[in-house]
Amino acid sequence: MNAKQVDKIATGILYTIAGFVILVLLALLGYILVQGVPNLSWHFLTAPAEAFSAGGGIGIQLFNSFYLLILTMVISFPIALGAGIYLNEYANQKSKVIEVIRTMIEILSSLPSVVVGLFGFLLFVVQLKLGFSLLSGAIALTFFNLPLLTRSVEESLRTIPNLQREAGSALGLSRFETIGHVILPAALPSIMTGVVLSAGRVFGEAAALIYTAGQSAPALNFADWNPFNATSPLNVMRPAETLAVHIWKINSEGIMPDAAAVSAGASAVLVIAVLLFNFCARYFSKVLYRQLTSSK
Template sequence: MNAKRVDKIATAVIYLLVGIVILILVALLGFILITGLPHVTWSFLTSPASAFNAGGGIGDQLFNSFYLLFLTLLISFPISLGAGIYLAEYAKKNRVTEAIRITIEVLSSLPSVVVGLFGFLLFVVQFKLGFSIISGAIALTFFNLPLLTRNIENSLNGVSNLQREAGLSLGLSRWKTVTKVVVPAALPGIITGIILSAGRVFGEAAALIFTAGQSAPVLNYANWNPFSGDSPLNIFRPAETLAVHIWKINTEGIMPDASQVSAGASAVLIIAVLVFNLGARWAGNYVYRRITASK
């Protein structure tokens, strides 16, 4: 068998495997969307959930998911940015930096349920924060830090050394070169990583079951005082997210339309994750075009 025929066979096998993966993904997404989208209405997206009666929605759970995502990124992004800059620009190749990278790899491979149990024992029990938004946000920060740190480090390493040398040759300090030259050049990759990690955090459930809780108190959207018990912004209240709500309905839901609510919530969750992933691609390309002034 000559080399050309081997190459064609190998290429066909690769295309076949890729096609199988795409087919499985399309079938999975298609089933969830076809089953769930007919139940998604404006009332379903905005009305509170119902524990016993039919007709409940996912309004509070949807708000809780976005609020937890915002707090998680607010905590994790500055830490990840600092760690990524250190590892990419300042860290020397020695045992300490190798230990840091191994720690990041180990942390990224931890199951989310382990992170949730850690958050439960430390924040809920030891620090007495209870089942609350802040406990969930801190737990998700541990879950999000490795992915975001590695993404920022890789984005910074992808910047050409010529740009660093150009900044230094103009008399800029190393810190100025990093903040004014390297980080802006790496911004498309950083933004893409932030949005992709946001999609991963948004769909997380296991870690939040043990930290943010499985209950969703009725929120008063007219009260935006963060220290009030029924305020949406109160970080010390329990918060059932959309992913946790889906899990709860499928395990112990007793409302008459549990299957319809679960299907509709699953469709909304899938759409949100797809938007995050497609948005990451669009945002990265848009920022790149703006920075490079290319069309």
């Protein structure tokens, strides 16, 4: 066999594998959308869930999912940003301590989410008496999200060539000024992509939330935006079942007559939301990059 034939066969095999992966993904996505989309309606997206009768919606769960996502990001992004900047820009790369920290981040990122959930349950819900609440859920998700987000910030910063840092110092700018005004803006599109992709993961997470944010979605009064009131949507101490947890729950113990339809609809919403996150991530990082670098 000559090199040309080998190359042809290899190309063929690789195409087949790639095609298979795409096929599986399309089949999954198609199945979820075909099953779910016919159940979607404005009523379904906004109405509260029904426990025993048909016709319930996912309004509260949808709101909870987004609110929890925002809370999680508000807590985890600044920490991840700081940690990522430290690890890539300030830390002595040869130090043993830094090596240990990196290994720990890696281990933490492969921790099963149900373990994060049980840890969160014992520590936040029980020990710290936060109860089943959005806050417990957000902190648990921060644990779940932080390692990956930190890595993604660090990787984004690493792709900025050292020439840029040297350019900054040669102009008499401090390391902090150079990072803040040169390195971060240049890395921002890639950081944003990381944030939005991790948002997709957080949005679809169920196992870490079952024992932390809880499995119930008490009625909310959408006219009351005082975060200290029990029925206010903004109250962070209320239990909050998210969309992903809702899907899990309907499928394991749902007794409403249209459980299958609700589950299919909710799954479709979840998948569409995650897809939207991904498309938005690409779009925003392009726009941001153009804005920050004034390139057309």
